[in-house]
Amino acid sequence: MDKVIATMVKMAEMRPSIIKLHEKGYSTREIEQLLDVSKSSVDRHIKRYEKTGSHEDRKRRCRKKTARSRKNIQRAKGMIQRNSTSKVNSGRKLGKKLGMSDRSARRILHEDLGLKAFKFQKGRS
Structure with a gap:
């Protein structure tokens, strides 16, 4: 595993060198042979450079946060500050008010706002 990570870091550092050598007229x-990398890696990086004009990593596609967006976190925080009783601000009721699943609402409460899902009770005396 460490070798794979080291290779990835090494290739990220090698890309500019590969491009510079290619522009100077060196063959793949x-x-x-000069950089001790595979021919397929050299070809891939040159092809990417010619296609995009850059040796930087491409932007990754990932799912957008919809339920736990900053806007929804701020809305939930505002609702809790206005009425802080636990019965009104359950994950289920908060989810209904915000128009999201109760699981997403509970995640906002716990992970983003640092709130607990229970009420402390007094001990016996």
């Missing part, structure tokens, strides 16, 4: 075989 010569670049491969």
